[in-house]
Amino acid sequence: MAVAGDPAPAAPPIAAILKDAALAAIVTFALALPLVGFETIDVSGVGLGLNFRFAAVAIATATVFLGRIGLAAIALGRPIAVLVPSAGVAAAAALGPWPMRTVAWLVAIAAAVLALRAGLALRRLAPGAGAGAAIPARIVGRLRRVAPPLLLALGVAFPFLPFTDQRLLDIAILVVTYVMLGWGLNIVVGLAGLLDLGYVAFYAVGAYTFGLLALNFDVGFWGALPAAGALAAMVGLLLGFPVLRLRGDYLAIVTLGFGEIIRIVLQNWWEVTGGPNGVSNIPRPTFFGLPFKAEPDEGEATFATFLGLDFSPAHRVTFLYFIILAMALIVNAFTRRIRRLPVGRAWEALREDEIACRALGINPTNTKLSAFAIGAMFAGFAGSFFAARQGFISPESFTFIESAVILAIVVLGGMGSQLGIVLAAIVLIGLPEFLRELNQFRMLAFGAGMVAIMVWRPLGLLSHREPTIRLHATGDRA
Numbered sequence: 001m002a003v004a005g006d007p008a009p010a011a012p013p014i015a016a017i018l019k020d021a022a023l024a025a026i027v028t029f030a031l032a033l034p035l036v037g038f039e040t041i042d043v044s045g046v047g048l049g050l051n052f053r054f055a056a057v058a059i060a061t062a063t064v065f066l067g068r069i070g071l072a073a074i075a076l077g078r079p080i081a082v083l084v085p086s087a088g089v090a091a092a093a094a095l096g097p098w099p100m101r102t103v104a105w106l107v108a109i110a111a112a113v114l115a116l117r118a119g120l121a122l123r124r125l126a127p128g129a130g131a132g133a134a135i136p137a138r139i140v141g142r143l144r145r146v147a148p149p150l151l152l153a154l155g156v157a158f159p160f161l162p163f164t165d166q167r168l169l170d171i172a173i174l175v176v177t178y179v180m181l182g183w184g185l186n187i188v189v190g191l192a193g194l195l196d197l198g199y200v201a202f203y204a205v206g207a208y209t210f211g212l213l214a215l216n217f218d219v220g221f222w223g224a225l226p227a228a229g230a231l232a233a234m235v236g237l238l239l240g241f242p243v244l245r246l247r248g249d250y251l252a253i254v255t256l257g258f259g260e261i262i263r264i265v266l267q268n269w270w271e272v273t274g275g276p277n278g279v280s281n282i283p284r285p286t287f288f289g290l291p292f293k294a295e296p297d298e299g300e301a302t303f304a305t306f307l308g309l310d311f312s313p314a315h316r317v318t319f320l321y322f323i324i325l326a327m328a329l330i331v332n333a334f335t336r337r338i339r340r341l342p343v344g345r346a347w348e349a350l351r352e353d354e355i356a357c358r359a360l361g362i363n364p365t366n367t368k369l370s371a372f373a374i375g376a377m378f379a380g381f382a383g384s385f386f387a388a389r390q391g392f393i394s395p396e397s398f399t400f401i402e403s404a405v406i407l408a409i410v411v412l413g414g415m416g417s418q419l420g421i422v423l424a425a426i427v428l429i430g431l432p433e434f435l436r437e438l439n440q441f442r443m444l445a446f447g448a449g450m451v452a453i454m455v456w457r458p459l460g461l462l463s464h465r466e467p468t469i470r471l472h473a474t475g476d477r478a
Helices: 014-036 052-074 080-095 101-125 133-161 166-191 202-219 221-243 250-269 303-307 311-337 343-350 354-359 363-390 398-412 417-454
Strands: 039-045 047-052
Touching: 014 039, 014 047, 052 080, 052 101, 052 133, 080 101, 080 363, 101 398, 133 166, 133 311, 133 417, 166 343, 166 363, 166 398, 202 221, 202 250, 202 398, 221 250, 221 303, 221 363, 250 303, 303 311, 303 343, 311 417, 343 354, 343 398, 354 363
Parallel strands: none
Antiparallel strands: 039 047
């Protein structure tokens, strides 16, 4: 308890700030030297050679050193001294004619983040800032109301934007596929609170169902789609029965083993699945029977000829994009509706406390089975689309890392948050695709982004979520 007349706490001396910045720079230099400083290159007639990039290491070390000093200055209440220089460095790095553009972009991002931190600190120090404690909650509430329609409008108009090309459409299809998978796993993990590490098994069941039905029985995509979801739901029920009494880590281990069992079965059942060779020549979905072909057969109508258009490979990609977008929107609408029904409230009760759930008369067995079955059904739908898009599937496409990525999307977005999963899928799936241009720096930039999210948003990008149903009024009526 402070007493009048007591001296104010002393600010950390300049020497301590410089020592902290120097230690951070030394760690950065030790990590960047082997990872960034050396590059193997092909030398004609000789073999592998070594290229040195010590300038990039020096720039990274200096950036960390100055950044730590800037953070210390912000903590000491001098954000203006940091805001102006960091904003200038960000602009110069982004717009200046640097020979190493990749390093320049990384410096620009670091300086922009530092300028943002300084700007937020300056806003808190402004007069009357003490009344703004509720701003984050208001911002989140406003974002929850405005962001979904904006994202929907952007998603529908995305293929027709001036900068959209076939590569961007392919990335968008991949991102929306993982959004759909994340929404399916969110039922199991985010709503029911059941840790599932074998979710990719249902994804594989849906993909192989469509592939085998299409090749062996000449079933089209739209005819095989319900069968893929139904079979994946049945497999989810089979998984749910043995794990009814398991929780936490034990449940995660069993589901992990189940996912590996499915992959091994697909890899060794040569007569049905083709083993490691997989299933190829899977037919692509058509637009009401109109295929997307450059050279149609005699007397055959195609999508381009029927509409009087010149053939373009982008037609098929755009059609696939709208298919997966429609499927994802249906999954989202179904999830938002079912979580307000008794079964959805039972999932949330099971997540909070299974013992209290039993005391309320809720059957945990049926609740777990319904969560596993519905989540698996959505994965089956996504797997069917994956097989139709790729035209080829194999067991290597359904490894444990896929389950880990889908689970990371759910956790990173904020468990139970539909909008957060969309943002997390963009960060985890779309961002690495764009960072391919960074070459060797790609994974370093991606890892730095993940560390930043864990530091600033440890509970997820949108961890704040309104309850499904309130027992009492809020606001002025409370």
